[in-house]
Amino acid sequence: MPDTRRNFLRRSALIAGTALAGAGLARSTSAAPLEVPPTAQQPGRPIPPASYGMPSKFESQVVRRRTDVFVNRQNWSDWSMTPLQHQHGIVTPNGLIFERHHAGIPDIDPATHRLVIHGMVKQPLVFSMDNLLRYPSVSKFHFMECSGNTLTDWTKVASTTVQQTHGLLSCAQWTGVPVSWLLDEAGVAPAARWVLFEGADGSNHTRSIPLDKVMDDVLLVYAQNGEMLRPEQGYPLRAFIPGWEGNVSVKWLRRIKVADQPWHFRSETARYTDPMPDGKWRQFSFVMECKSVITRPSGGMKLDRPGFHEIQGFAWSGRGRVSAVDLSVDGGKNWQTSTLEEPVIDKCLTRFRYRWNWDGRPAVIASRAVDSTGYVQPTVQDIMKARAIAGFVQHHNGVFPWSVSASGEVRNAIA
Amino acid sequence: MPDTRRNFLRRSALIAGTALAGAGLARSTSAAPLEVPPTAQQPGRPIPPASYGMPSKFESQVVRRRTDVFVNRQNWSDWSMTPLQHQHGIVTPNGLIFERHHAGIPDIDPATHRLVIHGMVKQPLVFSMDNLLRYPSVSKFHFMECSGNTLTDWTKVASTTVQQTHGLLSCAQWTGVPVSWLLDEAGVAPAARWVLFEGADGSNHTRSIPLDKVMDDVLLVYAQNGEMLRPEQGYPLRAFIPGWEGNVSVKWLRRIKVADQPWHFRSETARYTDPMPDGKWRQFSFVMECKSVITRPSGGMKLDRPGFHEIQGFAWSGRGRVSAVDLSVDGGKNWQTSTLEEPVIDKCLTRFRYRWNWDGRPAVIASRAVDSTGYVQPTVQDIMKARAIAGFVQHHNGVFPWSVSASGEVRNAIA
Numbered sequence: 057m058p059d060t061r062r063n064f065l066r067r068s069a070l071i072a073g074t075a076l077a078g079a080g081l082a083r084s085t086s087a088a089p090l091e092v093p094p095t096a097q098q099p100g101r102p103i104p105p106a107s108y109g110m111p112s113k114f115e116s117q118v119v120r121r122r123t124d125v126f127v128n129r130q131n132w133s134d135w136s137m138t139p140l141q142h143q144h145g146i147v148t149p150n151g152l153i154f155e156r157h158h159a160g161i162p163d164i165d166p167a168t169h170r171l172v173i174h175g176m177v178k179q180p181l182v183f184s185m186d187n188l189l190r191y192p193s194v195s196k197f198h199f200m201e202c203s204g205n206t207l208t209d210w211t212k213v214a215s216t217t218v219q220q221t222h223g224l225l226s227c228a229q230w231t232g233v234p235v236s237w238l239l240d241e242a243g244v245a246p247a248a249r250w251v252l253f254e255g256a257d258g259s260n261h262t263r264s265i266p267l268d269k270v271m272d273d274v275l276l277v278y279a280q281n282g283e284m285l286r287p288e289q290g291y292p293l294r295a296f297i298p299g300w301e302g303n304v305s306v307k308w309l310r311r312i313k314v315a316d317q318p319w320h321f322r323s324e325t326a327r328y329t330d331p332m333p334d335g336k337w338r339q340f341s342f343v344m345e346c347k348s349v350i351t352r353p354s355g356g357m358k359l360d361r362p363g364f365h366e367i368q369g370f371a372w373s374g375r376g377r378v379s380a381v382d383l384s385v386d387g388g389k390n391w392q393t394s395t396l397e398e399p400v401i402d403k404c405l406t407r408f409r410y411r412w413n414w415d416g417r418p419a420v421i422a423s424r425a426v427d428s429t430g431y432v433q434p435t436v437q438d439i440m441k442a443r444a445i446a447g448f449v450q451h452h453n454g455v456f457p458w459s460v461s462a463s464g465e466v467r468n469a470i471a
Numbered sequence: 472m473p474d475t476r477r478n479f480l481r482r483s484a485l486i487a488g489t490a491l492a493g494a495g496l497a498r499s500t501s502a503a504p505l506e507v508p509p510t511a512q513q514p515g516r517p518i519p520p521a522s523y524g525m526p527s528k529f530e531s532q533v534v535r536r537r538t539d540v541f542v543n544r545q546n547w548s549d550w551s552m553t554p555l556q557h558q559h560g561i562v563t564p565n566g567l568i569f570e571r572h573h574a575g576i577p578d579i580d581p582a583t584h585r586l587v588i589h590g591m592v593k594q595p596l597v598f599s600m601d602n603l604l605r606y607p608s609v610s611k612f613h614f615m616e617c618s619g620n621t622l623t624d625w626t627k628v629a630s631t632t633v634q635q636t637h638g639l640l641s642c643a644q645w646t647g648v649p650v651s652w653l654l655d656e657a658g659v660a661p662a663a664r665w666v667l668f669e670g671a672d673g674s675n676h677t678r679s680i681p682l683d684k685v686m687d688d689v690l691l692v693y694a695q696n697g698e699m700l701r702p703e704q705g706y707p708l709r710a711f712i713p714g715w716e717g718n719v720s721v722k723w724l725r726r727i728k729v730a731d732q733p734w735h736f737r738s739e740t741a742r743y744t745d746p747m748p749d750g751k752w753r754q755f756s757f758v759m760e761c762k763s764v765i766t767r768p769s770g771g772m773k774l775d776r777p778g779f780h781e782i783q784g785f786a787w788s789g790r791g792r793v794s795a796v797d798l799s800v801d802g803g804k805n806w807q808t809s810t811l812e813e814p815v816i817d818k819c820l821t822r823f824r825y826r827w828n829w830d831g832r833p834a835v836i837a838s839r840a841v842d843s844t845g846y847v848q849p850t851v852q853d854i855m856k857a858r859a860i861a862g863f864v865q866h867h868n869g870v871f872p873w874s875v876s877a878s879g880e881v882r883n884a885i886a
Contacts, residue, residue, distance in 0.1 A: 090587045090597070090725060092675075093579075099673040100575030102546030103703075106534040108526070109566040112706045114581055115699050119521040131517030144646035144694035145610035149565055151524040152698065160515030164508075166529055172505045182505070192781035192826060195560035195812060231559035258514040260507075279559035281696070283567065284530050288518075291527045310505060366607040397610060399814050411607060 111151075118142045120152055123220060132160040133259070135202065137223025140351045140370070146197070146405040148226035150281050155288045156202050156224065159258030162308055166292035169256070171276070175313035178243030185292050188233060188276060195231040196275070196298070197404045199372045201344045203301035203328055206452040215468055218354040221456065225370070227405035230296050232277035235270050235312070244314055252313040253295045253306035263304045264318035264340075265297065273298050276309065299374030299403040300342040301451070303328060330451055331444040338443075346373035346433050347453035348381055348408070348425035359464035362416030367394070370405045373427035377401070380426040381408040387420035387457060387469075388435070394423070402428075414460070420469050422457040436470075526566075533557045535567055538635060547575040548674070550617065552638025555766045555785070561612070561820045563641035565696050570703045571617050571639065574673030577723055581707035584671070586691070590728035593658030600707050603648060603691060610646040611690070611713070612819045614787045616759045618716035618743055621867040630883055633769040636871065640785070642820035645711050647692035650685050650727070659729055667728040668710045668721035678719045679733035680712065684757075688713050691724065714789030714818040715757040716866070718743055745866055746859040753858075761788035761848050762868035763796055763823070763840035774879035777831030782809070785820045788842035792816070795841040796823040802835035802872060802884075803850070809838070817843075829875070835884050837872040851885075 111118065120136040135156040138148055155161075166185040174180040202224035215221045235251075244267070251270045255261040265274070277296040278285060285291040290307030297305045303323060318324065318340070330338040348371035353359060367385075371378040377400055382391035394410040408423065425433045436454040457469035526533065535551040550571040553563055570576075581600040589595040617639035630636045650666075659682070666685045670676040680689070692711040693700060700706040705722030712720045718738060733739065733755070745753040763786035768774060782800075786793040792815055797806040809825040823838065840848045851869040872884035 090585050093583075093671050093725065095577035095579055095723065096671045096673060096675050096725070099547045100572070100577040101702075102575050103537060103549045103551050103570055103572060104546075106536050107551060108534050109568070109701045109703055111523070111565075111698060112700075112702050113578065114707075118698060119523050121521050122518060131519075132514045134518045136518050136522060142699075143697050144608070144699075145644040145697050147562060147644050147697045149696055149698045150526075153524065155518055157515070157518060160517050162510035162515040163528065164510055168508075170505050190775075190780075192824065193559070193783075195822065197814070229560040229562050256508050256511045258511060260511050281564055282558050282560050282562045283526060283533060283564045284557075284559075285527075286524045287516075287527050288524055292529075308510065310508065310511070360605075365605075368608075399612070399816065401814065407610065409607065 118152070120154065121219060121223075133158045135224060137219050138226050139219045140223055140225065140349075141218050141354050141357070143351065146227050146370075146407055147281060148228060150228070150283065150286055150289075153200075153226040153228060153280070153286070153289055154202065154224050156302060157257065157288070158261050161288045162257050163287055164256060164292060164308055169292050169310070171293060171310060171312065173238060173242045173312045173314075175252070175315050176245035176248040177239070177314050178245070181238065181242050183238070185278070188278065188293065191233045191237065193231050193233055194275070195229050197227065197229045197401045198296070198298045199225065199227045199403065199405045200302050200305065201225045201372070203303060203344070203450040206454075206456070207450065215355070217356045218349060218351050221355070221468060222349045224302070228280040229282070230275060230277045231279035232275040232296065235274045235276055235295070238276070239271065239314070247316050248314045249316050250314075250318045252311070252315065252319055253304070253309060254311040254313075255290075255306045256308040256310040261303070261306055261323065262319070262321045263306055263323055264321065265304060267314070269297065269300070269342075297342075299344060301328065301344055304342060328450060333442075333444050335444075341451055344372075344374035345451070345453045346375065346378070346425050346427040346431050347371070348423040348433055349456050350421055350423050350458055353421075353460070353466045354458055355466055355468045357466045359414060359460060359466070361464070362414050365412050365414055367410040367412050367421060369408055369423050371408055371423065371425035372403070372405050373425070373431070374403060375431065376403070376428035378406040378425055379428050381406075382424040382426070383408075383410040384422050384424070385412055385419050388422055388455065391424065416462065418462050419460045420457045421460060422455050424455050533567070535569065536634060536638075548573045550639060552634050553641050554634045555638055555640065555764075556633045556769050556772070558766065561642050561785075561822055562696060563643060565643070565698065565701055568615075568641040568643060568695070568701070568704055569617065569639050571717060572672065572703070573676050576703045577672050578702055579671060579707055579723055584707050584725070586708060586725060586727065588653060588657045588727045588729075590667070590730050591660035591663040592654070592729050593660070596653065596657050598653070600693070603693065603708065606648045606652065608646050608648055609690070610644050612642065612644045612816045613711070613713045614640065614642045614818065614820045615717050615720065616640045616787070618718060618759070618865040621869075621871070622865065630770070632771045633764060633766050636770070636883060637764045639717070643695040644697070645690060645692045646694035647690040647711065650689045650691055650710070651687075653691070654686065654729070662731050663729045664731050665729075665733045667726065667730065667734055668719070668724060669726035669728075670705075670721045671723040671725040676718070676721055676738065677734070677736045678721055678738055679736065679755075680719060682729070684712065684715075712757075714759060716743065716759055719757060743865060748857075748859050750859075756866060759787075759789035760866070760868045761790065761793070761840050761842040761846050762786070763838040763848055764871050765836055765838050765873060768836075768875070768881045769873055770881055770883045772881045774829060774875060774881070776879070777829050780827050780829055782825040782827050782836060784823055784838050786823055786838065786840035787818070787820050788840070788846070789818060790846065791818070791843035793821040793840055794843050796821075797839040797841070798823075798825040799837050799839070800827055800834050803837055803870065806839065831877065833877050834875045835872045836875060837870050839870050
């Protein structure tokens, strides 16, 4: 049922009864035309000779924010979160893409940056940025999610907004060169199985990635959303590993090494692992499984009155396309089908929309995504059957509920 | 032939012969691993509590620029152009979307902004921004092109870069409410045929649009690429008329009036009209016809050596999807098929790619797009048969050539 048909209001009147008209969405008046505003009575600001535009001063509240929950004693190994409650469409503006750094943000001069490929290859190679930019490129829309996204709510520490609960999530069109092209050129040894990516930041953040994935769809990315990477997203070069946890998409990339086994770096033992019920920890759990969240209405918002409201949110899967998003307004007892807005792209944020006629009584709203493999987003209870929940939990993809009070306040229903 | 297959280099070797390897794309050396750079030996910049990210200081040359060709004596009715030669993918970053203003940029407070709908309607309506944001919304990827894009080259005034020749062109995902929903609510009179859009800027920029188009796909847009409109793109509200010349997508929108005939505003008589061979001027030529341009390599760039080069560019059509882009490297004598990169979206920029093995001799490269209606982008000579070319020409969609000299310099082949 496309949203753009001329007869939407007539159809909605059928669906939502008198609520749509009754709720007075348009606040109609007979005053027309309006008085001429001051801005229409004088010239505005002139165009400068050269410029890079910025948001309106009236949008200064729309910023990335560090978490209020875990306050670090230092500022270098930290993160800031995307204001998903303010995001329209599926593209996250470059200024609002979430950050996660292990030793702050380096400012790298692209003229001096180098990438080396070595290890189990016939011919080690070194690339300047000019070399890499000379290759053919590809551009792809993909989400990026931190493995720790939503961990604060799993542990029931109160987070009020969707920026705090799910803001380690962004989406962009990424441009770069498939790593497979360069590895083919270097000549990978037949016994090779793993690939190391190392960053040029102060932490030398380093990860081991299976060669099969690298040869399948991993990119050397130098641009996001039409322009060169921002410094905090890895300028001038990063790995991009579609559908996998964000930290493996190593930023400020300077080294690729090929080997026959993984390296077991600190980020693969002390961090980025999942506790299991038998007391052991699961390593190399890279894929971000199918997940969704309602962003509007979401925590901190207020429904101004009963009647018609559009519920919107994001769904995504590290294994493929989103095939459906179910919507519940009664805490998961009943589920309806929402509308997925095109384009629906592999391993990319997909926006879902659902038209809800709120009766004014307390409600609990939640979304549940299904991906193209048939996998259904689990409840927290489902996840607890398979994994232990202890401390700093990664890979939370449980169904996430918001409560709506009789007065319209929307709150985190887990905290 | 998808670009992402593991066996690209092997295939390319077949296609490009020894040129790919022979050209030494990778500049291989045996030095591995690299020395540890200074950025990897110290912490970087810390993450601030709240932030809106900006490009690297090393990308300061990537900005919108006013034209060097037509220098206005004032700065209010002017334009600035998108640096298409630096754009990756199909999304233009919000900071680089082209500008065209008739009286500068107003800074409008969304709390006080109002939109009125009146004229031949049953019930005039007034909307605040809160009212409009309460409606369901849609998000769509579309290009936006000024009717005057490429006019400087039609008249053979020298422009060196694709920013100067084609930079009144951008692409974004636009979010807002279909105007038809609100007009249905207001109740359009049966005799109505035209709709007025008026801006709240100092020029009160105003245009007449046929009702059929408005009811088909015109949007009231408040967001672009995931965040609220920038001031220079109409914050907090603009019309968006997919596939039509940019100036009809009236910015800072404050008034919609419905009538049975057009108003013949100054922008519909003195401006935005096309001279015809019989000496008359064509009014209301809204649609931006199918067009394409090569952005890489383009004017001002230099091919460093003969051998393999990827030719890239954009194609678009105001009437539908791009169905093919043909590529010539011999000034239009012979044409080959280029690859269109997904997603290919209706009335949206589409990126084409073509792998060229340059033999080092002077060449003239050009692209020619075909859209889903079967329309083929014309040559300048084709256009001259149908229209007069005089002075400030609008709606130039001719095939655009770049010359490549034996030393690799790329220049505007029209100037």
